[in-house]
Amino acid sequence: xxxxxxxxxxxxxxxxxxxxxxxxxxxxxxxxxxxxxxxxxxxxxxxxxxxxxxxxxxxxxxxxxxxx
Numbered sequence: 001x002x003x004x005x006x007x008x009x010x011x012x013x014x015x016x017x018x019x020x021x022x023x024x025x026x027x028x029x030x031x032x033x034x035x036x037x038x039x040x041x042x043x044x045x046x047x048x049x050x051x052x053x054x055x056x057x058x059x060x061x062x063x064x065x066x067x068x
Contacts, residue, residue, distance in 0.1 A: 041065065 044052070044062050052058060 037065075 041062060044057070044065075045059075047055075049059070052062075
């Protein structure tokens with residue numbers, strides 16, 4: 001038996017549209033991750049040193065986390 005495989009080119013502008021949408025999606029996801037990290041740092045930074053110690057963290061750990 002013979003199999004015929006047809007290959008079609010992508011429609012005009014489809015690749016460019018995909019790349020633009022992917023760039024926007026990447027930017028939005030980066031912004032969401034940054035905001036989540038910012039909120040976490042802000043909440044942890046508001047805790048007392050004793051509470052941080054109970055969690056096994058220190059102020060230095062918070063600043064290391066913020067740089068990541």
